[in-house]
Amino acid sequence: MFGIGGGELVFILFIVLMLFGSDKVPEIARTMGKAMAQLKNATNDIKSEIHKGAEANGLDHNSLTSITGNINAQINEAKTNLLGDNANLTSNLLGDTATEIDKVKEDIDTISGPVKRHL
Template sequence: MIQQPIFLFISGAEIMFVLFIVVMVFGADKVPEIARGLGKGIKEIKNATNDIKSEITKTADKNGLDTSVTKDVQEQLKQVKDDLEDFTGSVRRKM
């Protein structure tokens, strides 16, 4: 049986219902504008967080702080996540 990914524990029918309500409230002609605005907002937030991260990294390097520790921790977390996914993949119950 094919296992579908779960997105925030919301099924396809629930997503369709929310989209239906959005179309009913805002109208079909406003939905693309709303989506475009949300996309721009998310892009601005992402750019701002990247700017903050780069500024923190530059400041840490300028002051002689060791930033390699965070990279090591991120690599270890990724390894644990991969190992956990491998383990749960074989244990996960088929739906």
């Protein structure tokens, strides 16, 4: 649930209880529940409208899936064409950059070695 563990949830509930008091917590929970239900209903309504519009235009689930698959295939092909020649260039560039970074780290360690010893 949103990456929140049990201990974190208990802590959040404790803070809410301290801020709003025991009288307001059930009212807040009911309000939050109603808001979540309204959000879910609105989402379902939007989904159903999209499906109705697609069916009215002669598109069913299978045709939408095939269109999506074709679009993804075209995108992947364009990526391959665009990055195919540059893939080796990119890996060489990254390798050269890592080598230069290592050299700079060694230089910093060499320079700061005596300073660290004096501190």
